[in-house]
Amino acid sequence: MLNLVWLRSLVYVVRYRGFQAAARALDISQPTVSQHVQRLEEELGMVLVTRSRRECMPTPDANRLLPYAESLLRLEEQARAAMVRDTLRVGASSNVGIYLLQPYLHSYGQLAADHGYELQIDRNPMIADRLQRGEIDVAVMEWFEPGEGLKSATWRQEPLVLIVHPDNPLARQATISRDQLAGLSLLGGEPGTGTGRLLTRFFADGGPLPTVTMQLGSTEAVKQAVRAGLGISLVMASAVEEEVRAGSLCAVPVAGAELQKEVFVTWRETPFPVPGVHQFVDHLLAGRA
Incomplete structure (x- = not known):
């Protein structure tokens, strides 16, 4: 040893x-x-x-x-x-931690003031690895591959929208069709979030898929690039609510609302779970923002 x-x-x-x-x-x-x-x-x-x-x-x-x-x-x-702490360790992929989770953490903190929580935000694969290694107690992610000793539940369904500069001709469309989407070139954001797998399922008949011209590493970088007129992209609708309200970006829904991303809450299930894990999971699944 x-x-x-x-x-x-x-x-x-x-x-x-x-x-x-x-x-x-x-x-x-x-x-x-x-x-x-x-x-x-x-x-x-x-x-x-x-x-x-x-x-x-x-x-x-x-x-x-x-x-x-x-x-x-x-x-x-x-x-x-771990022998002395009573703090719940929560991990979140970047998009989830930045755009979706904050109100739920605030309400959970008021509900569970006796033990509290700490939050780690990182790329989706890094959060998954930390959960597997036991470095966090519960994770909220866009993409999850089941592992031994882990349990998972779908937290919510998030529609994807095409974001474009307000001057782009696509901004005048109420929706974008599946066929139109197939022929586009998109800016890529954070890797490992499952968007590629989702598009493969969406175009399951073997037709052409959208191409990715650049991988920018994060949704924030993608939004800045689209605002600068450098391209267009698919992102979660919740990630661009402020920009759409301000008029700096336009979000075009996909026709039929079929292109949605599942967001998962995943935790390690043991005979003696960390205090607060089930309470936090129940809080999320109940939608108590």
């Missing part, structure tokens, strides 16, 4: 480029740090640090080990924190 104390010393030696600096940061003696790294090297049968008068550098073997070492140390911190 890898010794976490030894791993921590290695991480600090690499971080501070030396044994003395690592010892000061860890508040232990320099010989103790050296002993930890030496024992780790003996345990693994490889050299992990190259030593010089000026600094210490990780070997290629150490570089392969370090991401796992840092992950193990984070998990140890989280395990210790």
Whole structure:
């Protein structure tokens, strides 16, 4: 078994480029740090640090080990924190956390003031990974692939709309048809949200799909690009409500209202769930904004 104390010393030696600096940061003696790294090297049968008068550098073997070492140390911190915390850890993909979830968190905070919550917003795949690793207790995401020990429920259905500059000819249309949509070039937003899978299902008969000309990384970047006249895009209707009211963007619904994205709430189901998980899930599913 890898010794976490030894791993921590290695991480600090690499971080501070030396044994003395690592010892000061860890508040232990320099010989103790050296002993930890030496024992780790003996345990693994490889050299992990190259030593010089000026600094210490990780070997290629150490570089392969370090991401796992840092992950193990984070998990140890989280395990210790879990023993004393009563705060619910909520994760949300960017679009959900920015445009949909805030009112529900506010009302939940008033309902569950005894234990509270903390919110992490990140890209959809990162939130899914954190849930799988146990770094968050419940996640609200646009795309979810079921994993062992996880339960999921559909929170809401969000229609997608085509956003265009007010001067674009498409802005004068009440709706856009499926055939029109198939021939368009779109700006892409946050990857990993399932929009591509949704479009594949929408055009399931094998016809042409819209093409993606650029991946801009976020819905906010997409909105700025569309406002600048650089292109058009598909986004959740809730993400552009303010811009549509202000007249800086036009949102054109898809005819038939068939193009909708499911938003999921997902949590880890265990015999002893984290306090507040079921209360939070019930709160969302009841629509108590």
